[in-house]
Amino acid sequence: MNELSTTLLTCALWAYVAGMVGALVFQRAERLANGIGFGLAAVGGCCGVLSCASALATGAATASRSFELFPSLIPYVRFSIHADALGCFFGMIVSLLSVALSVFSLGYARGYYGRKNVGVLGALFNVLLLTTTLVFLADHAFFFLIAWEIMALSAYCLVSFEHEHEETRSAGVLYFVMSHIGTCCIILGFLLLFQASGSYGFDSFHALGDKLSVGQRNAVFLLFLFGFGVKAGMVPVHIWLPAAHPVAPSNVSALMSGVLIKTGIYGMTRVFFDFMGTPPNWWGVTVLAIGTISAVLGVLFALMEHDLKRLLAYHSIENIGIILMGMGAALMFLHSGHSMLASLALIAALYHTINHASFKALLFLGAGAVLHATHTRNMEEMGGLAKRMRWTALFFLVGAVAISALPPLNGFVSEWLTYQSLLQGFGTTTSLIRLMFPLSGAMLALTGALAAACFVKAFGIAFLAQPRSEHARHAHEAPFTMLLGQGILVAACVWLGLFPTVFLKLLDPVTQQLTGQQLSQQLSLAGGLVLSGGSAQGGTVSTLGITLMLLCLLPVPLVLWVLFARRSRTRIGPTWDCGLRGLTPQMEYTATGFSKPLRMIFKALFRPRREVQREYDFSPYFTTTLRFESHVEEMFQTRIYRPLRWLVLRASRRLRALQAGSLQAYLIYIFITLLLLLMFAL
Amino acid sequence: MKVLAILLQTLLLLALAPLVSGCIKNWKAKLQNRRGPRPWQVYFDIAKFLRKDMVISEHASWIFSFAPYVVFLTALLAGLMVPMINTPAPLSLFGGVLAVVGLLALGRFFLALAGLDPASAFGGMGSSREMTISAIAEPAMMLAIFTVAITAGSTDLSQIAQSTQSATWKLLNPAHVLAFAALFIVLLAETGRIPVDNPATHLELTMVHEAMLLEYSGRYLAFMEWGAAIKQLVLMTLLLNVFFPVGLAGPGDGAAALGISLLAYLGKLLALSSAVVVVETTNAKLRLFRVPDLLSAAFVLATLALLSSFLFQ
Numbered sequence: 001m002n003e004l005s006t007t008l009l010t011c012a013l014w015a016y017v018a019g020m021v022g023a024l025v026f027q028r029a030e031r032l033a034n035g036i037g038f039g040l041a042a043v044g045g046c047c048g049v050l051s052c053a054s055a056l057a058t059g060a061a062t063a064s065r066s067f068e069l070f071p072s073l074i075p076y077v078r079f080s081i082h083a084d085a086l087g088c089f090f091g092m093i094v095s096l097l098s099v100a101l102s103v104f105s106l107g108y109a110r111g112y113y114g115r116k117n118v119g120v121l122g123a124l125f126n127v128l129l130l131t132t133t134l135v136f137l138a139d140h141a142f143f144f145l146i147a148w149e150i151m152a153l154s155a156y157c158l159v160s161f162e163h164e165h166e167e168t169r170s171a172g173v174l175y176f177v178m179s180h181i182g183t184c185c186i187i188l189g190f191l192l193l194f195q196a197s198g199s200y201g202f203d204s205f206h207a208l209g210d211k212l213s214v215g216q217r218n219a220v221f222l223l224f225l226f227g228f229g230v231k232a233g234m235v236p237v238h239i240w241l242p243a244a245h246p247v248a249p250s251n252v253s254a255l256m257s258g259v260l261i262k263t264g265i266y267g268m269t270r271v272f273f274d275f276m277g278t279p280p281n282w283w284g285v286t287v288l289a290i291g292t293i294s295a296v297l298g299v300l301f302a303l304m305e306h307d308l309k310r311l312l313a314y315h316s317i318e319n320i321g322i323i324l325m326g327m328g329a330a331l332m333f334l335h336s337g338h339s340m341l342a343s344l345a346l347i348a349a350l351y352h353t354i355n356h357a358s359f360k361a362l363l364f365l366g367a368g369a370v371l372h373a374t375h376t377r378n379m380e381e382m383g384g385l386a387k388r389m390r391w392t393a394l395f396f397l398v399g400a401v402a403i404s405a406l407p408p409l410n411g412f413v414s415e416w417l418t419y420q421s422l423l424q425g426f427g428t429t430t431s432l433i434r435l436m437f438p439l440s441g442a443m444l445a446l447t448g449a450l451a452a453a454c455f456v457k458a459f460g461i462a463f464l465a466q467p468r469s470e471h472a473r474h475a476h477e478a479p480f481t482m483l484l485g486q487g488i489l490v491a492a493c494v495w496l497g498l499f500p501t502v503f504l505k506l507l508d509p510v511t512q513q514l515t516g517q518q519l520s521q522q523l524s525l526a527g528g529l530v531l532s533g534g535s536a537q538g539g540t541v542s543t544l545g546i547t548l549m550l551l552c553l554l555p556v557p558l559v560l561w562v563l564f565a566r567r568s569r570t571r572i573g574p575t576w577d578c579g580l581r582g583l584t585p586q587m588e589y590t591a592t593g594f595s596k597p598l599r600m601i602f603k604a605l606f607r608p609r610r611e612v613q614r615e616y617d618f619s620p621y622f623t624t625t626l627r628f629e630s631h632v633e634e635m636f637q638t639r640i641y642r643p644l645r646w647l648v649l650r651a652s653r654r655l656r657a658l659q660a661g662s663l664q665a666y667l668i669y670i671f672i673t674l675l676l677l678l679m680f681a682l
Numbered sequence: 683m684k685v686l687a688i689l690l691q692t693l694l695l696l697a698l699a700p701l702v703s704g705c706i707k708n709w710k711a712k713l714q715n716r717r718g719p720r721p722w723q724v725y726f727d728i729a730k731f732l733r734k735d736m737v738i739s740e741h742a743s744w745i746f747s748f749a750p751y752v753v754f755l756t757a758l759l760a761g762l763m764v765p766m767i768n769t770p771a772p773l774s775l776f777g778g779v780l781a782v783v784g785l786l787a788l789g790r791f792f793l794a795l796a797g798l799d800p801a802s803a804f805g806g807m808g809s810s811r812e813m814t815i816s817a818i819a820e821p822a823m824m825l826a827i828f829t830v831a832i833t834a835g836s837t838d839l840s841q842i843a844q845s846t847q848s849a850t851w852k853l854l855n856p857a858h859v860l861a862f863a864a865l866f867i868v869l870l871a872e873t874g875r876i877p878v879d880n881p882a883t884h885l886e887l888t889m890v891h892e893a894m895l896l897e898y899s900g901r902y903l904a905f906m907e908w909g910a911a912i913k914q915l916v917l918m919t920l921l922l923n924v925f926f927p928v929g930l931a932g933p934g935d936g937a938a939a940l941g942i943s944l945l946a947y948l949g950k951l952l953a954l955s956s957a958v959v960v961v962e963t964t965n966a967k968l969r970l971f972r973v974p975d976l977l978s979a980a981f982v983l984a985t986l987a988l989l990s991s992f993l994f995q
Contacts, residue, residue, distance in 0.1 A: 336809045351753075386743040393743075405786040407781060416780055419837070437830040438988055444789070445824035446817065452791050453813035460809065461799035466741050530775055540839030545776035546759065553692070553755050557905055564732035565901045575739040575800045575897060589798065589806020597814040601974045
């Protein structure tokens with residue numbers, strides 16, 4: 001890493017620190033705290049993007065050395081930073097989002113004036129950004145864990161920011177508990193690695209896996225898969241995610257869905273590809289299977305939601321699944337020694353990581369703007385917002401198209417790369433396991449189509465047709481800073497979608513570091529216009545070409561218009577109402593109704609229950625009052641977590657006998673523990 | 683040369699699509715002992731729609747006016763990526779089968795949004811059903827396509843067609859037969875044919891595609907109808923030239939070969955259209971919740987195709 005990027009990186013970190021301190025100092029003056037807190041976060045983000053992107057583009061990231069942030073006085077702990085290619089890539093994601101989200105927050109936090117402490121919000125936001133960046137850049141296991149823990153705690157505080165609601169408090173606690181179970185596993189994993197290497201530095205862990213015994217390797221794999229999987233929100237340890245993300249302030253939800261869960265992905269990439277050497281086959285199979293299941297279940301549960309932010313949170317699970325599919329395939333290819341395909345699959349996973357960060361953050365910001373305007377997260381009370389919030393609607397639509405993996409935006413490109421790596425994977429082995437590739441490809445297709453259905457619902461119900469409530473009727477467009485924040489992410493989505501071959505150059509150092517291959521030359525054809533799947537025969541796509549061709553074909557309908565319809569007029573009239581006296585919002589299709597067919601088709605999974613109470617005077621066809629309730633079961637909640645919680649509670653009730661309150665008893669416990677530990681050590 | 687190929691295929695798509703729809707309508711009527719509309723009636727319909735005034739719902743937003751162009755153009759562009767009478771297809775470099783599926787999905791996305799836009803319950807119902815059916819059709823379609831793509835080692839449709847044309851190709855290769863069967867079912871679902879949707883209904887509670895178009899009139903309706911016809915033609919062409927690339931002209935062939943190829947293509951199109959007609963006439967429309975059974979049958983067929991390609995390799 002050259003001088004300039006290092007300086008910029010340090011600037012970014014200090015900007016976050018200054019933002020935190022500034023926001024706390026001026027917390028009495030709300031406007032100033034808002035400006036300083038989020039303004040400095042935006043500055044930090046800009047520095048971070050410039051630093052990481054330039055390090056990746058110039059190849060400086062490959063040659064970078066670690067340096068100590070500040071000298072440590074504790075043995076075994078070093079506060080050292082190493083901005084290598086992988087760290088830079090993730091650092092770029094967090095910095096990019098930091099810019100967009102901070103600009104958005106400048107407007108969004110105004111909604112809290114007089115209600116909540118904006119200074120604290122800004123400070124915690126900066127802490128979260130700072131620690132997330134440090135997680136990506138830390139070069140030492142202890143430093144990593146410290147950053148990881150502060151990140152988890154500040155995220156907990158932000159989730160519980162609106163703690164006056166019962167729902168928020170319980171979601172916060174759930175997040176706290178799950179997060180720490182995960183951290184526990186990660187610590188154990190690092191201890192195992194330490195045992196083998198004798199040092200906590202990440203450089204000493206490099207390719208350590210080949211030196212471990214089989215049992216240790218597998219234990220490390222499982223511990224890290226579980227530990228980082230909790231943070232990433234993979235099924236079945238995802239339950240905290242749909243609870244915690246919606247209740248947080250929207251800018252925080254965007255940050256959590258965009259970056260925080262990516263720390264899990266980062267951890268897995270770091271450990272599986274950097275530390276563990278050549279993986280056994282079942283690792284890849286496991287990750288691919290978990291990814292496929294997460295993708296399908298995530299989107300299916302998202303379809304059942306009519307809370308806009310919960311719906312988006314479930315989509316995060318889906319997208320983590322898609323990322324894991326790429327990663328699992330890459331692990332399988334590493335096992336079979338196909339390093340070129342491994343790089344392709346890894347590129348697909350990492351590309352989807354930055355794509356998901358940009359469009360999911362965009363969608364959460366859109367949801368935040370809607371929440372700001374309508375004061376509800378329930379889609380059944382929105383509607384008609386496309387006319388009242390023109391820009392927000394347009395931006396949300398871009399995000400919806402991108403997340404549904406439709407051309408020409410970025411979601412399509414990364415899923416296309418995933419398809420390519422899965423299809424080419426079929427030829428890498430002759431065992432029956434290769435059927436997994438096309439089958440997960442088919443499940444990816446199902447996921448994409450269901451995501452499209454879900455976003456037709458989300459956009460169609462929330463933004464189109466008539467407003468369904470008074471709040472929606474009087475909705476107003478978001479202030480300029482909020483729109484600007486979304487606009488930055490829209491630009492990112494479009495750029496990542498239209499110019500994949502340019503972006504792939506940034507991934508070269510990353511794949512060079514992890515798989516020893518650079519693919520950007522091979523994947524780019526026709527001067528960068530066309531993206532190929534490794535070879536010209538294998539399949540090509542050009543999102544830019546598609547966009548340009550769509551524009552070239554536009555004259556066809558326009559000429560027809562001029563030829564035939566020159567004299568036709570356009571009238572505005574009422575929607576056809578079957579002869580009734582006008583349509584009311586109650587007659588519109590609802591979000592629940594929209595997803596009803598899928599609820600019925602997958603009823604074995606959802607176990608829908610509904611209760612209908614109707615009162616009528618003379619005939620059941622003329623109901624006077626109607627009460628309708630419909631529930632969908634989150635099967636992991638009822639099948640796994642509820643029994644588990646019950647077990648834990650029962651066990652702790654038994655253990656309570658130990659805690660008798662007498663000091664003598666406690667001293668005996670301590671003594672016995674000490675004795676046991678001594679015996680164990682000798 | 684390239685530009686000429688693009689222009690020719692665009693014209694062919696535009697001209698042929700209404701004729702195929704018209705022929706299917708006409709033959710269906712004949713098979714049911716009705717006289718039916720003339721095969722070229724669809725051209726007159728489109729011309730008439732184009733000239734008519736439009737009524738746009740007061741509740742509709744810009745999506746409503748934007749969607750017809752998206753539907754029309756994505757179908758047309760997808761058609762340019764599928765080889766019709768010669769390989770490679772004019773735009774095969776810009777995208778293979780994944781891009782074709784993606785473009786059609788983009789059109790469907792906007793069509794479904796446009797269905798919700800005018801605040802009518804019919805439109806919402808149509809959108810909901812369309813997205814549901816397409817979602818469960820998608821894995822079957824992709825798996826069937828993957829089976830052929832893996833055999834050909836490419837997702838590029840022109841490459842796939844060329845590899846099926848090669849000497850080792852056998853008509854009754856079980857993997858191909860099964861994949862074809864799966865894709866044929868998907869074709870029925872995607873083009874809104876009986877037994878999945880009835881293209882002849884208006885204002886019934888069973889309609890899917892027509893429900894989304896209910897509020898359209900004038901030239902927007904023309905674009906929507908024409909776009910749907912082009913989409914149908916694209917999917918049929920994909921099916922024909924991937925599984926029966928008989929007579930398909932190659933990269934260096936002259937005008938004579940292209941002519942023969944065109945005739946062969948028209949012949950194959952006739953055969954496939956009559957298959958659709960026979961299926962539509964001999965079957966009743968399925969209840970909505972029976973459609974998943976049909977589509978899971980397609981998925982099973984596609985899985986079997988994959989397995990057999992694995993076994994008989």
